[in-house]
Amino acid sequence: MKAEVITVGTELLMGYTLDTHSGFLSQECAMLGIPVHFHTSVDDDRDRLYQTFQLAQSRSELVIVCGGLGPTLDDLTKETLADFLNVELIQDPAALEALQSAFAGRSIPMTQNNLKQTYAFPNGTTFLNSRGTAPGLAVTSEGVTYILLPGPPGEMRPMFEDQIREFILSLIPNRRIIVSHPLSFFGIGESLLEDQLKDLIQSETSPSIATYAEEAGVVLRITVEADSAKEAKARIELIRQEILHRVGDFCFSEKKEALEEVVLSIMQERKQTVSIAESCTGGFLTYLLTTIPGSSQAVLGGVVTYTNKIKERMTNVSVDTLQKYGAISGETATEMAEHTRDQFQSDLAISVTGLAGPTPAEGKPVGEVWIAIAAKNGKTEVHHHMIRGQRKRVQLLAAKYALFHLWQRLKKG
Amino acid sequence: MKAEVITVGTELLMGYTLDTHSGFLSQECAMLGIPVHFHTSVDDDRDRLYQTFQLAQSRSELVIVCGGLGPTLDDLTKETLADFLNVELIQDPAALEALQSAFAGRSIPMTQNNLKQTYAFPNGTTFLNSRGTAPGLAVTSEGVTYILLPGPPGEMRPMFEDQIREFILSLIPNRRIIVSHPLSFFGIGESLLEDQLKDLIQSETSPSIATYAEEAGVVLRITVEADSAKEAKARIELIRQEILHRVGDFCFSEKKEALEEVVLSIMQERKQTVSIAESCTGGFLTYLLTTIPGSSQAVLGGVVTYTNKIKERMTNVSVDTLQKYGAISGETATEMAEHTRDQFQSDLAISVTGLAGPTPAEGKPVGEVWIAIAAKNGKTEVHHHMIRGQRKRVQLLAAKYALFHLWQRLKKG
Structure with missing residues (x-):
C-alpha cells in the first residue's frame, strides 16, 4: 500500500505555520510498514486542492489529508473532496451531539459556522475529536482511502493515536513490518557518538543505524524490516548490545522518553x-x-x-x-x-x-x-x-x- | 525572481525531523517580494539530490538548500552540488580559522571529519557560522544562485538574519515589495475574531487579511503589495485602524512579540x-x-x-x-x-x-x-x-x- 500526505492551509505556503504533520504521519506509516512517497502542501484554494486530490488518486492507495476542517470560510477540505468524489455530505448526529456538549462546558458562544463541522461522508467513518470541534473523517472510493484529519497538532496527534492507527491497520491485513528501536543519548555529541560507532553504521544495512540530533541530546535508531515482530526483535537485540557496550553510559532511555x-x-x-x-x-x-x-x-x-x-x-x-x-x-x-x-x-x-x-x-x-x-x-x-x-x-x-x-x-x- | 527551497536529510523523509525551514524561508522570501513555488524534501542520497538540483536549475533562479553540511559521512549537499556544477571545492582559510577557534573554547575534541566543513566553492561566498561549525555557502552558475545553509535551526536562522537576507537583496535591485503587518491577539478565539471582522476579510484583497491560530493566541496579518514602503504603510494603516477599533482590547502587540x-x-x-x-x-x-x-x-x-x-x-x-x-x-x-x-x-x-x-x-x-x-x-x-x-x-x-x-x-x- 502506497501512501501520501497532503497538508492544507495558506499559512503553510506563506510560511506562517510549519508543517509538522507530514513528518509525524510518515514516521507512523513507516512503523506500520507503509511507505510515504509524497508530501504536498497546498493552500486554501478550491482548484489547487481539487487538482491535488486528482494527482493523489492516480498514485496512492492511502491519502492522508490534514487541515481545512475548521469552522471558518477558508476551511474547504472536505467540501472539495466531496465535490471531487461527487458525493453530498450529510450531517452526522454523533458529531452534532459532540459539538453541542463541547460548547456546553465553555464560556465561548457557539457560532453558526461551527455547525458545518458536523457534516460527514455518506458510507464513510467519523472520528470524534475529544480535543477540538472538528471531527476526523474517512471515505473509500475507487480503491483509494482518504483520511481527513484536523490541522491543530494537539487534535490531530491524539486522534491518530486513539483511532486512526487502528483504522489504517484494518486496511492492511497481511503486512511485512518495519520495527525501529530508539536509544536516547545525552552528554555525548552527535559527531562523537558516530565516531564511536562508525564501523557499525557503515557496515550495517538491516538493521540500519542512524543518529538524529535532537533539540537536546541525540537519538539513535536501529531499524529493521522483518516478517514478524519476534524476528525483528532478535535482530535488533544483537546490535543493541554492542552499542550499549560502547556508549551505554550516555543512554538514558530506550523508549523515546525525555x-x-x-x-x-x-x-x-x-x-x-x-x-x-x-x-x-x-x-x-x-x-x-x-x-x-x-x-x-x-x-x-x-x-x-x-x-x-x-x-x-x-x-x-x-x-x-x-x-x-x-x-x-x-x-x-x-x-x-x-x-x-x-x-x-x-x-x-x-x-x-x-x-x-x-x-x-x-x-x-x-x-x-x-x-x-x-x-x-x-x-x-x-x-x-x-x-x-x-x-x-x-x-x-x-x-x-x-x-x-x-x-x-x-x-x- | 522565482525561488524554491530544498531541505536535505533522511530524517525528514522518515519523519524523525520536521521541516521547519521551508516555511521560515518562504516567509522571509515573501517579505523580500520573492515568491517560493516549491518545497522539496530529499533524503541523504547522492543521486536523488543530484536530480533535485537538476530540476531546481530548470525552474528557479534562486535555490535555497538546507542541511547536509555537517561533518558526518551522510552530509553530502555541497559535494553533490559541486559535482553537478562540475567544480572542485577548495579550502577556505577563514572557515578553517573559525573552526579552529570554535574548538579552542570547547571541551569536546575536534575530529578529522570536522575539516570537511572548511571547504567552499571557488568564486563563491562563505558565510561564517557563529553558532555552529558548518559555514553557509553561495555560488552562482548559469544564472541560478544556490545558497547552502546549515540544517540546525539554531544556526540557519541567525545566519539568515545576519547575512543571507542582505545577500539575497543584493541579487534583486528593482523589486516590488510585499509588506505584511502582524497584529497579535490573546483572549479571543480565531472563530470569534473572524466573526468580528468577517466583512473586512471577505471584501479586502489588497491589503488582504488572514488569521492564524498560534500555539497560544491568534495572529492576524494585513498584507499588501506595493511599489514603495510608504505606499504600503498608508494602505495598511486604514484597515489597521478599523480592526483596532473593533477588537483592539485583545491586541497586545503589532511587532510579532510574545x-x-x-x-x-x-x-x-x-x-x-x-x-x-x-x-x-x-x-x-x-x-x-x-x-x-x-x-x-x-x-x-x-x-x-x-x-x-x-x-x-x-x-x-x-x-x-x-x-x-x-x-x-x-x-x-x-x-x-x-x-x-x-x-x-x-x-x-x-x-x-x-x-x-x-x-x-x-x-x-x-x-x-x-x-x-x-x-x-x-x-x-x-x-x-x-x-x-x-x-x-x-x-x-x-x-x-x-x-x-x-x-x-x-x-x-
Missing part, C-alpha cells in the same frame, strides 16, 4: 522527593519535571532566585559566598541546593546557576553553568559546564544537564 | 518589579519571563509550590483556606500572590493555581485555573478560567492567561 520522564519514574518508584533552586534557567527545570502527569508525588516545588538579593533571602546564600565566588559559582550552587533541600525537606535538591546571556557578567562568559545536587545523606556534588549558543539554548541545556546529573546520581543508587 | 516580551518591556520602562508564585504551571510562567534578555531588571524570582504543605510553608497559604476552598481557588491564589509580593518585596506579584490534569482533584475539573495579581498599592484581583485540553496545553494557556491579565493591569496604569 530525561525528565526517566528521572521522575525512578523517583516515583523509590518514593523519593526533590526540590529545585534555579537561577539562569528561570523555572524551566521545575517546569520540565511538572510536565509529566503524576509528578506531584515526587516534585515538592522550587524557588527561582533571579537576583543576588533574592538568592540571599530565599536560598540563604551567604553574602560572603556571593562576594568571594560570585553568583555563578559552585559554592553558590551548593548553598542554593542545600538550603532548598532543608527548606522543602526533600530527599534530594538540585540547583542551577549560570549565565544565559546575552552579555557576560561577574567576569564570567555566557554559557557558564554550575549545577549542584544535595541529598539528605551524602556529600553535595557539583558539576560545571560551558554551554555554547543563544539564551534559550543555554537555559534548555542547563536544565537538561541538571536532569542528566540527577539521573546519573539516581542510577548510582 | 506576551512576555510586551509585559516585560512595560515593566522595564516603568522600573517595576514582579515576583511569581506558581502551582499548576510548575515554573513555566517564571521561565517565560526569563527567556527575555534583560529580564532580571524586572523579574526578582518566584516560588513553585507544588503540594499543599509547600503552599503553606513557602507562600503562607493558611490551612483554613486550603481546607475551606481548596488549593484550586481564588482564595488560595490571592494568598499566594500577596505573600510572594511581601516576601520578594516586588511591586507586583502574580500567582497561578489550577489543575493541569490528567485526573480531576478536590472535586474540580481538569483545566480549572485561578490567577491572582497583587500589587504594592491597590486591591488584589482574581481571574478564573476553564482551559480545555491536555496537561501541557493547560500549563501553557494558564501561564499565558496570567501574562494577559498582567498586561491588562499594566495598561490600566
Whole structure:
C-alpha cells in the first residue's frame, strides 16, 4: 500500500505555520510498514486542492489529508473532496451531539459556522475529536482511502493515536513490518557518538543505524524490516548490545522518553522527593519535571532566585559566598541546593546557576553553568559546564544537564 | 525572481525531523517580494539530490538548500552540488580559522571529519557560522544562485538574519515589495475574531487579511503589495485602524512579540518589579519571563509550590483556606500572590493555581485555573478560567492567561 500526505492551509505556503504533520504521519506509516512517497502542501484554494486530490488518486492507495476542517470560510477540505468524489455530505448526529456538549462546558458562544463541522461522508467513518470541534473523517472510493484529519497538532496527534492507527491497520491485513528501536543519548555529541560507532553504521544495512540530533541530546535508531515482530526483535537485540557496550553510559532511555520522564519514574518508584533552586534557567527545570502527569508525588516545588538579593533571602546564600565566588559559582550552587533541600525537606535538591546571556557578567562568559545536587545523606556534588549558543539554548541545556546529573546520581543508587 | 527551497536529510523523509525551514524561508522570501513555488524534501542520497538540483536549475533562479553540511559521512549537499556544477571545492582559510577557534573554547575534541566543513566553492561566498561549525555557502552558475545553509535551526536562522537576507537583496535591485503587518491577539478565539471582522476579510484583497491560530493566541496579518514602503504603510494603516477599533482590547502587540516580551518591556520602562508564585504551571510562567534578555531588571524570582504543605510553608497559604476552598481557588491564589509580593518585596506579584490534569482533584475539573495579581498599592484581583485540553496545553494557556491579565493591569496604569 502506497501512501501520501497532503497538508492544507495558506499559512503553510506563506510560511506562517510549519508543517509538522507530514513528518509525524510518515514516521507512523513507516512503523506500520507503509511507505510515504509524497508530501504536498497546498493552500486554501478550491482548484489547487481539487487538482491535488486528482494527482493523489492516480498514485496512492492511502491519502492522508490534514487541515481545512475548521469552522471558518477558508476551511474547504472536505467540501472539495466531496465535490471531487461527487458525493453530498450529510450531517452526522454523533458529531452534532459532540459539538453541542463541547460548547456546553465553555464560556465561548457557539457560532453558526461551527455547525458545518458536523457534516460527514455518506458510507464513510467519523472520528470524534475529544480535543477540538472538528471531527476526523474517512471515505473509500475507487480503491483509494482518504483520511481527513484536523490541522491543530494537539487534535490531530491524539486522534491518530486513539483511532486512526487502528483504522489504517484494518486496511492492511497481511503486512511485512518495519520495527525501529530508539536509544536516547545525552552528554555525548552527535559527531562523537558516530565516531564511536562508525564501523557499525557503515557496515550495517538491516538493521540500519542512524543518529538524529535532537533539540537536546541525540537519538539513535536501529531499524529493521522483518516478517514478524519476534524476528525483528532478535535482530535488533544483537546490535543493541554492542552499542550499549560502547556508549551505554550516555543512554538514558530506550523508549523515546525525555530525561525528565526517566528521572521522575525512578523517583516515583523509590518514593523519593526533590526540590529545585534555579537561577539562569528561570523555572524551566521545575517546569520540565511538572510536565509529566503524576509528578506531584515526587516534585515538592522550587524557588527561582533571579537576583543576588533574592538568592540571599530565599536560598540563604551567604553574602560572603556571593562576594568571594560570585553568583555563578559552585559554592553558590551548593548553598542554593542545600538550603532548598532543608527548606522543602526533600530527599534530594538540585540547583542551577549560570549565565544565559546575552552579555557576560561577574567576569564570567555566557554559557557558564554550575549545577549542584544535595541529598539528605551524602556529600553535595557539583558539576560545571560551558554551554555554547543563544539564551534559550543555554537555559534548555542547563536544565537538561541538571536532569542528566540527577539521573546519573539516581542510577548510582 | 522565482525561488524554491530544498531541505536535505533522511530524517525528514522518515519523519524523525520536521521541516521547519521551508516555511521560515518562504516567509522571509515573501517579505523580500520573492515568491517560493516549491518545497522539496530529499533524503541523504547522492543521486536523488543530484536530480533535485537538476530540476531546481530548470525552474528557479534562486535555490535555497538546507542541511547536509555537517561533518558526518551522510552530509553530502555541497559535494553533490559541486559535482553537478562540475567544480572542485577548495579550502577556505577563514572557515578553517573559525573552526579552529570554535574548538579552542570547547571541551569536546575536534575530529578529522570536522575539516570537511572548511571547504567552499571557488568564486563563491562563505558565510561564517557563529553558532555552529558548518559555514553557509553561495555560488552562482548559469544564472541560478544556490545558497547552502546549515540544517540546525539554531544556526540557519541567525545566519539568515545576519547575512543571507542582505545577500539575497543584493541579487534583486528593482523589486516590488510585499509588506505584511502582524497584529497579535490573546483572549479571543480565531472563530470569534473572524466573526468580528468577517466583512473586512471577505471584501479586502489588497491589503488582504488572514488569521492564524498560534500555539497560544491568534495572529492576524494585513498584507499588501506595493511599489514603495510608504505606499504600503498608508494602505495598511486604514484597515489597521478599523480592526483596532473593533477588537483592539485583545491586541497586545503589532511587532510579532510574545506576551512576555510586551509585559516585560512595560515593566522595564516603568522600573517595576514582579515576583511569581506558581502551582499548576510548575515554573513555566517564571521561565517565560526569563527567556527575555534583560529580564532580571524586572523579574526578582518566584516560588513553585507544588503540594499543599509547600503552599503553606513557602507562600503562607493558611490551612483554613486550603481546607475551606481548596488549593484550586481564588482564595488560595490571592494568598499566594500577596505573600510572594511581601516576601520578594516586588511591586507586583502574580500567582497561578489550577489543575493541569490528567485526573480531576478536590472535586474540580481538569483545566480549572485561578490567577491572582497583587500589587504594592491597590486591591488584589482574581481571574478564573476553564482551559480545555491536555496537561501541557493547560500549563501553557494558564501561564499565558496570567501574562494577559498582567498586561491588562499594566495598561490600566
